[in-house]
Amino acid sequence: MAGWSEVLKEISETQTQQDYIRRKYLAELSDYTGRNVIAYYSSWLKHPQANNTEICDADMTGFMNCVHGMDCSKGLDLILHTPGGSPAAAESIVSYLRNKFSFDIRVIVPHMAMSAGTMIACAAKEILLGKESSLGPIDPQFNGIPAYNIKKEFEEAKDDLAKNPQNAQYWAIKLQQYPAAFMKTAIDAITLSDELVREWLGTCMFDKDKEEDKKAIDEIVSKLNEHDDLKIHGRHLNAEFCRDIGLKVVMLEDDNDLQDKVLSLHHAYMITMDTTATIKIIENQNQKAMISSLRGV
Numbered sequence: 414m415a416g417w418s419e420v421l422k423e424i425s426e427t428q429t430q431q432d433y434i435r436r437k438y439l440a441e442l443s444d445y446t447g448r449n450v451i452a453y454y455s456s457w458l459k460h461p462q463a464n465n466t467e468i469c470d471a472d473m474t475g476f477m478n479c480v481h482g483m484d485c486s487k488g489l490d491l492i493l494h495t496p497g498g499s500p501a502a503a504e505s506i507v508s509y510l511r512n513k514f515s516f517d518i519r520v521i522v523p524h525m526a527m528s529a530g531t532m533i534a535c536a537a538k539e540i541l542l543g544k545e546s547s548l549g550p551i552d553p554q555f556n557g558i559p560a561y562n563i564k565k566e567f568e569e570a571k572d573d574l575a576k577n578p579q580n581a582q583y584w585a586i587k588l589q590q591y592p593a594a595f596m597k598t599a600i601d602a603i604t605l606s607d608e609l610v611r612e613w614l615g616t617c618m619f620d621k622d623k624e625e626d627k628k629a630i631d632e633i634v635s636k637l638n639e640h641d642d643l644k645i646h647g648r649h650l651n652a653e654f655c656r657d658i659g660l661k662v663v664m665l666e667d668d669n670d671l672q673d674k675v676l677s678l679h680h681a682y683m684i685t686m687d688t689t690a691t692i693k694i695i696e697n698q699n700q701k702a703m704i705s706s707l708r709g710v
Contacts, residue, residue, distance in 0.1 A: 431681070431684065431685045431688075431689070432702075434681050435452075435678070435681040435682060435685060435694075435696065436696070436698075436700050438674065438677050438678040438681050439452060439678060439696065439697065439698040440698050441674055441677075442490070442674045442675065442678055442698070443490075443698035445670065445671065445674055446490060446671070447487060448487050448488045448489065448490050448519075449483050449484070449485070449487050449488065449489045449490065449514075449697065449698065450489075450490045450492065450697060450698045451476070451479045451480075451489060451490075451491050451492070451695065451696070451697050452492040452678065452682060452694065452695070452696050452697075453472070453475075453491065453492065453493050453494070453495060453693075453694075453695050454492075454494045454495075454682045454685075454686065454693065454694045454696075455467070455494060455495045455496060455692065455693050456686035456687075456691060456692045456693065457495070457496040458686075459686050459687055460692055460707065463692050463707060465692055465693060465705055466496065466692050466693060467495070467496060467497060467498030467499070467529075468495055468497060468498030468499055468502050468503055468506070468529045468530065468533075469498055469499055469502050470499070470501075470502045470505065472502060472506060472693075472695060473502075473505055473506065473509065474703060475693075475695030475702075475703030476506060476509060476510065476695060477509070478695070478701055478702075478703055479695060479696065479697040479699075479701050479702075479703075480509075480510075480513050480697075481701070482699065482701075483513075483697070483699070485513045485514050485515070488514055488517035488518065488519070489510060489513075489514045489517065489518045489519070490518075490519050490520075490521055490541075491510070491518060491519070491520050491521065491533070491537070492520075492521045492522075492523065492675070492678070492679075493520055493521070493522055493526035493530050493533065493534065494522075494523065494524055494525060494526065494679070494682065495525075495526055495527065495529075495530040496525075496527050496528065496530070497526075497527045497528020497529040497530050497531070497532075497549065498528070498529045498530075499529060500529050500532060500602075500605055500606055500609060501605075502529070503529040503530075503532050503533050503609070504609055506533065507532075507533055507536040507613060510536075511536070511617075516538060516616070516617045517538065518536070518537045518538060518617075519537050519538060519539055519540070519541060519663075520533065520534040520536075520537040520539075520540050520541070521540075521541040521665075521675055522534065522540065522541070522542050522543075522546045522547070522548065523543060523546060523665075523675055523676060523678075523679035524545070524546060524547070524679060524683075525546070525547045525548075525549070525649070526547075526548055526549075527547070527548070527549035527647070528549055528550070528551060529551070530548075530549070531548040531549050531550075531551050531637065531650075532551050532606065532609060532610055532613070534548060535610045535613050535614050535618070535633070535637075535660070536613035536614075536617060537617065537618065538617050538618055538661070539618065539661045539662070539663050540655065540660060540661065540662050540663070541662075541663045541664075541665055541671075541675075542651075542652040542655065542662050542663075542664065542665065543652070543664070543665040543666060543672065543675075543676075544651070544652060544664070544666060545651075546651070546652055546665075547649035547650055547651055548637075548650045548655055549647065549648060549649065549650055550637055550638070550639070550648055550650070551606045551610060551637045551638050552603065552606065552637075552638055552639065563591065563595065563596060563599040564596060564599050564600055564603070566587075566588070567588070567596040570584040570587070570588060603638065606638050607634055607638050610633075610634055610637065610638065611630055611634050614629075614630045614633060614634070615627075615630050618660070618661050629659040630659075632658055632659050633658050633659045633660055636658040637650075637658070652664060682694065689706070690706040690707040691704060691705070691706050692705050692706060692707060693705040
């Protein structure tokens with residue numbers, strides 16, 4: 414495996430552009446697996462306040478660019494490093510990729526694929542994780558506030574006012590921070606995340622028509638789309654947790670050559686993110702890419 418230092422040294426000594434190094438490792442991974450590879454990387458860890466680091470509708474252009482000209486019969490390995498983003502955008506991306514690759518999609522997470530990134534991972538036939546990889550809860554957020562907390566606060570107000578109507582002014586002040594119909598919006602967001610992941614799990618990783626698989630899907634969705642146990646939206650769910658709740662996880666450590674190629678590629682992307690103004694890259698093994706930076710695309 415080429416580690417962080419080795420990749421950085423290779424870039425410096427060969428005086429080659431970082432694009433070349435990343436694409437070299439992409440091609441090596443594709444050659445090893447015999448599958449198409451698309452890497453989706455965000456620099457949210459380096460630029461947490463930057464726009465366009467999350468999964469959004471604009472990403473579709475990058476995916477369409479990468480898929481164009483591919484032999485889709487070879488399947489797809491989608492490498493994700495993302496904080497998450499819009500469930501609606503994730504839905505569009507999953508629909509597009511499934512139409513192209515006939516459900517032959519694996520998701521590889523070298524480090525982190527949170528929130529809507531976890532939702533996309535649940536649409537794959539299997540998820541490849543390392544011991545240090547993490548998925549995350551899929552409970553929706555509104556400006557950093559969990560939808561579950563919003564729902565719970567309204568429910569507490571309803572229960573309290575039924576017993577203590579004299580507290581009406583207190584709840585009026587407390588709940589005026591939310592716009593009209595906001596509780597319904599929060600509930601709809603929770604329901605959407607639940608329905609999308611349930612449908613995706615049941616049409617690829619599992620068979621929703623089998624009773625045993627239905628139980629597995631229920632367990633996975635209940636563990637990922639909740640707040641009471643997980644507490645915070647940024648909770649890191651490691652490979653052991655993901656396996657325990659029923660997700661079909663393949664460990665990168667089970668194939669040393671594959672792990673080496675995935676981690677070399679990951680280091681190349683992280684160096685690009687950490688040493689340039691790049692905030693997002695969607696790239697394939699055929700040197701097609703859409704690269705966004707703080708200065709534009």
